Amino acid sequence: MKNRFLILGLIVLSLSSCRTAMTVAKVSPEKNISIAKDLPEDPTFTQFIEPYKNELEGKMNTKISHTNVDLNKQGDNSNLGNLLADYTFEGADNWARKNGIPTGVDAAVINVGGIRSTIGKGDILTKHVYEVMPFENEVMIVKMKGSDLKGLYEYYAKTQKNNPVSRLYIETDNGMSVKELINGKEVDPAKTYYIATSDYLALGGDNMAFFGKGEMISTGIKLRDLFLEKFKENPEITIPKDVRLLFKNKKNKTDD
Template sequence: MEEDTEINSIIAPYKKEMDCRMDEKISHTSMDLDKNGDNSTLGNLLADYTYAAAREWAKKNNIPSVDAAVINIGSIRSTIGRGDILLRHIYEVMPFENQLVIVKFKGKDIQGLFDYYAKTKKNNPISHLVISVEKGKITKALIDGKPIDESRDYYIATNDYLALGGDNMWFFGKGEIIDTNEKLRDIFIREFKKHPEVVPPTAIRLTFIK
């Protein structure tokens, strides 16, 4: 018991410092940011942040502009209630060390992304994509508001887990992975800090009709 007390006394100052850091306010929201439904508030917001960070990185590294982003709902491990957004909330939402990658596709190979959603009907968040599926068939497939153009290349932002086939996203295997060496959690912290008042996107991106 004495040894435990001594250890706790040594740890206490560091724990206090860490708690203070984790309680730092980095933003605010007047809406609950959740994972519910095919177009969740938190999911779509983080997909947009992934897209924005990838575009910024691409611009600095002489890579053509990023066209869209795909993340997985399973990597979002918590939600954020309305009110102050603290640093600890982002660590709870994204406890993994996933990194941002950009996958370069030839136009003829990008169809696999849409086929994945048609088959799984899974609510994995997307940005700058519109996918509508009715009775298992794709009725709308848009990238940045436009139909697929097989004559051009596409650059899709995602995380390293998905790029390697995680969540059965094997279609990424047809692309070329470009590493950014940026952790998604760091990106999300940076993006939240850029927006003192977070308003989640409301546009419908995924539609699944049985």
């Protein structure tokens, strides 16, 4: 009960401080209350949250898929990175075809820094996906001219960073772009392309300013929700093994 009064008091204090300036009339030292693990719990509060805690733990520990190998994000063609890039492509492509883009999307780009964990060999649980993608990022589709898409390839040539891609092939040599393919074909400067990515990257995150030349289309799909759905659809994970990023004579190691 004391804890409730304390919390209520803090809320009232914070609200009142937002409205008017407070004048300190008197300052007197009081005994500090140390927050430690041996501090007794409020049994009423513990009893109140117990069913919610149990329900949450049950959901987080639910098996949704399985992998026979460790899923990691190391290297220029990491298995987890490429897998999640493919899932991003598939989710965006499905949405596009149902929402006025009959040809679907052409490729997908995600950032390796947004993949916050790895998944070990064995059962994949719901909590693992939350650990991999703890953010509330949304799937975006960027409509771009082929001539503007040149900026994407220049970005990879300059950074040589292992940001995962799907349906793209990027080859560089000594920091110079030597081969640029989308769906196995050279980029047509006059053609319109649709690239799936996250809202973070679409808005220029990770220095991907080239997306700013395109038209952003919101899907309303959360990346984490999409990944959860795709893992559930694939009870046994098949690892992508194709080469998508090939940085020849790479000088600086930029892997995350």
